[in-house]
Amino acid sequence: xxxxxxxxxxxxxxxxxxxxxxxxxxxxxxxxxxxxxxxxxxxxxxxxxxxxxxxxxxxxxxxxxxxxxxxxxxxxxxxxxxxxxxxxxxxxxxxxxxxxxxxxxxxxxxxxxxxxxxxxxxxxxxxxxxxxxxxxxxxxxxxxxxxxxxxxxxxxxxxxxxxxxxxxxxxxxxxxxxxxxxxxxxxxxxxxxxxxxxxxxxxxxxxxxxxxxxxxxxxxxxxxx
Numbered sequence: 001x002x003x004x005x006x007x008x009x010x011x012x013x014x015x016x017x018x019x020x021x022x023x024x025x026x027x028x029x030x031x032x033x034x035x036x037x038x039x040x041x042x043x044x045x046x047x048x049x050x051x052x053x054x055x056x057x058x059x060x061x062x063x064x065x066x067x068x069x070x071x072x073x074x075x076x077x078x079x080x081x082x083x084x085x086x087x088x089x090x091x092x093x094x095x096x097x098x099x100x101x102x103x104x105x106x107x108x109x110x111x112x113x114x115x116x117x118x119x120x121x122x123x124x125x126x127x128x129x130x131x132x133x134x135x136x137x138x139x140x141x142x143x144x145x146x147x148x149x150x151x152x153x154x155x156x157x158x159x160x161x162x163x164x165x166x167x168x169x170x171x172x173x174x175x176x177x178x179x180x181x182x183x184x185x186x187x188x189x190x191x192x193x194x195x196x197x198x199x200x201x202x203x204x205x206x207x208x209x210x211x212x213x214x215x216x217x218x219x220x221x222x223x224x225x
Contacts, residue, residue, distance in 0.1 A: 098221050108225050111178065117221070118182050121199075121214060122172055129211045131186065131202040133163025134219060161188065161195045166205060170194070181222045 098107045102116050136144045139160060143153035161167070167186035173196065176182050180198040187194055200222040204212035 094217070094220065097217065098225075101217075107221065109178065109181075109222055114176055114178075114181060114222075117218060118172060118174075118176070121182070121218065125169075125211050125214050127169055127171065129169040129215075130166060130189075130205040131169055131184075131215070132166050132205055133161075134201055134203045136163050137161060137197075137201060158191075159193075161186075161197060163201075165190065167195070167197070167202070169202075172199070182218070 095107060099105060101120050102113050104113065107113070137160075139156075140153070140162060142148040143150070143156075157165075166189045168189065170185045170187055173183040173185060180200075182199040183196050184199045184202065185194060186197055186202075199215065200219045202215060203219070204215050206212060
């Protein structure tokens with residue numbers, strides 16, 4: 001059964017010893033040598049602009065994402081809302097909600113937290129659950145947005161899962177990784193073919209059901225943290 005990978009974000013880590021002098025470095029400067037005389041030092045151009053007041057609070061990845069969306073803005077309280085002021089997304093409220101689910105303060109995605117979230121979803125999502133794709137699956141992007149042949153696309157959809165299909169979640173797999181997150185075994189409604197799909201790529205068909213919120217919260221968390 002086909003599985004579709006998501007690009008993995010590699011976060012580089014800084015070497016602490018390079019900044020605080022805690023590590024040894026045989027090739028580093030000899031601190032025992034005296035500094036050059038003041039007259040030998042090059043002149044330093046100072047920026048005369050001084051900004052008073054506290055530094056702005058660092059935005060979370062989700063807040064930065066929402067700021068880049070054309071229909072959203074972040075208010076001074078950190079609340080993104082559309083320009084008409086009709087719909088709003090409470091970032092802090094969402095983060096607090098996920099924090100309670102995981103029972104941690106730092107909600108960044110890792111394997112341990114995925115394991116906790118999997119157990120939470122198993123206990124709360126009622127199966128079977130009818131779902132569809134949130135957006136185009138990775139393999140479909142070439143055909144939906146690129147120059148892929150429509151004829152070939154329709155042929156491949158017979159053997160590949162499409163975001164336009166409807167599926168029934170049969171169970172959650174116990175094996176997962178940081179690229180795909182939690183994986184669900186699903187049954188396609190049209191031909192009863194089974195597939196393994198990343199849960200973050202799916203949403204419940206019934207928007208009024210509790211399952212919709214459970215899947216939506218998980219997808220938002222996994223994609224942005």
